[in-house]
Amino acid sequence: MSRPSQNRVLWIAIAGVPMLFASIAALQARIDPLTRTPAQEREELILRSPSTVKKMSLGYDSLLADIYWTRAVQYYGSRVGTDDPKFDLLWPLLDITTTLDPKLIIAYRFGAIFLAESGRGGPGRADLAVELVERGIAANPDEWRLYSDLGFLYYWWLRDYTDSAAAYLAGSNAPDSPPWLKIMAARVAQKGGSLETSAMIWSELYSSTEDPNIRARAREMLRGLKAQQDETHLNEIADEYEKRFGRYPASTQEMRDAGLLGGIPLDPAGFPYVFGSDGKSRLNPQSTVVIPASPEGPPENSK
Amino acid sequence: MSSLAIEIVGLTKDYPVGFWRKRMRRSLDNLTLQVEQGEVFGFLGPNGAGKTTTLKLLMRLIFPTAGTARILGRPIDDVQMHRQIGYLPEQPYFYDYLTAREFLDYYARFSGYDATERRQRVTRFLDRVGLAGAGDVQLRKFSKGMLQRAGIAQAILHDPQVVFLDEPMSGLDPIGRREVRDIILDLKRQGRTVFFSTHILSDAEMLCDRVAVLHLGKLQGVGAPGEIVSIEVHGIEIYFEARDGRSLPASLTERATAMGRRYRIEVPEAQLYAALEQLRACEARILSVSPVRPTLEDYFFRLVNDSAGSHAVEVNVR
């Protein structure tokens, strides 16, 4: 091809190729709504059997585990907090992840926390959470954090203080375990169900992980527990008020004016507590603090 | 210690053919041949005669169905003997990502030269085959003629005693062919043996001490080029053309072959002077007068035409 005609083809290509790409993209946007099927709206795991996935991985199971783990985290993150979320695939995803890589501790820990959460927070399957963590312990008997997670599960969701204490105790025997495990075992056995014990458990959970999801949850819990403690405290003072004035206070201002409080107590989100008509203290409805369903009682202020 | 460069005894090669590979096609049939050291030996035959098969058998690229061969007195599977021989395959292919210099250097390594010696030889032989300027060009950019020269270079670079060349002139222009002829003559002067196959008979006539003629896998004859054909003169050929303004007598032109303005006529020796007299009478311009000797070409044509219509020997496998 001679130079002039070669140049002409070149210029036509430079002009034409981007235009063609733009048209193709626009066309694709038109095609998409035509080809979307109901099946695509549903999430599907093509392979449900962990052992099959492991076999298909041809020796690259460790990498595949990381990929499934990422999927699990994104799956959970995209659903949590939405209206009427479904978490059906969370267990299979974590099941496959831990089958592919039984030493992926972080996956067990994630499952321990979020499989058991209910409502908008998770599928509410504490039993599966326990199964997952027990599998993790079987594969990683020296990982004290898993024992601690098991103890948490028994304590918080199953209210089984005996098994909880046993788990913390077993964890305290693992190498490199921190001293508080033994203390926790004792506390749970003695004062299972107390707010301080719960606060301790969530606090230790927070400091034992780097997972931002777990940390966020723990922070929320601790705020809620603090609020619960405040409310218990306020209720005690309210009883005092009732003894003096013959009725329950209508607000914390009244308690302060009566000299029973030094100032207006605020909840961990910075909102003042309010009082209900039954004379019990409540969270301010505008507060972002949530007191979840717990061994103490029903949830409060959940959104 | 034998003075034979090459000794072939009963060499035979069958190829399985047909869909189920049951039938055998005999491409070389019982070849027995000897080449003395220092000879230039031509291996002649039309295409498909079995020349390349013979060379491939000698180089152990393929294995014989029957028969043996020795080179320089050693059996052909003696690896050390290969130090003394060089080989140019038909239609040479070489690693096209190498430059000519790298290619020759690579092959030179097999002869155990050190780096300095290799460099010297490579330069010398690049020059010898007329590739001095193309040493750093990649072989993939070489023309067929240049590849042929490179192939010859690798065949002689290590000063082998016996050189085997399969169609060395193919792909070369007349200048190239002359250079190859010079190389072969030079090798002979150095006392080396050259065994080359060709179907260009004039080259064989000019270069070879002896030739062997192969056809349909069988040896048809061995001997000096002159021995193969008789040396008796058959006739005289005259080339002539009409002088301007004059015409030629029809008695001559109708017996002659016309080639444009020129004519060629072949007359028996007895009638030479009569024909010349006729030409003198019409003042024709005489271009050449020479005796006609049968050439290898004639021998060849006769050979091929005799067996035209017959096929290669087929041996039925029991």
Add this chain to the structure above:
Amino acid sequence: MSTMPGVVAINTFREAVRDRVLYNLVFFALVMIGAAVLVGQISIGIERLVIINLGLSAISIFGLVMAVFIGVGLVYKEMEKRTLYSLLAKPIRRWEFLVGKYAGLLLTLVVNTSFMTLGLAAALFYVGRPFLRSDASILIAVYFILLELALVTALALFFSCFSSPMLSTLFTLGIYVTGVFARDIRDVGEFTHNPALKGATRILYYLVPNFHNFNAIAPAAHAEPIPFSLVWHNTLYALLYVVLLLLAASAVFSGRNMK
């Protein structure tokens, strides 16, 4: 000791380089860079784990592809293109030629893998984890991958001596996959009550090269120590198998008529 294989090996390496095979390193570098940059966003706390998983898996896959696709043409291409004709006229034995081609491809793979390992180290450095003594497991995992590649190359070379590249690729990959699954196949055989099947799967297990022996990616990612006895045994296993394959290839090739 003959130097002929060495001469052929260096030239085979040179051919691979000139064929721009090493450009795959660019692709690998892009993958590692992408991973190093993205991993921080999606996998907090397990950056090192994911980088090592991805890096070692990529080294393994890239190496495998190279070993198979170049390996199946090693001898076939030379026979097909007839570059072998003039070479075999030199004082070189056919088996020396084979060993040289093998060594050349192996050298290419070692060089390639070394560069990739450096890339992996760079990616680890980027995500901010210092080098620990436990990183020795990563090097051992890379070494095991090289052993695996040595075996696969020998397989490909063997097939290259007598079958076309397409068939050789199928055979080689087929045996590779079987070798990865060999343990599972034997387990299935153990399960059944059919003695013929049990025997057959057991024989298959000992016949086929057990590639699962060489997989150390997971322990390397979790910084677990790899027992020295395994290193020894795997080396010996690979060596024996490679020698076996090269012997078989030599036997086939030595009797082969060129076109």
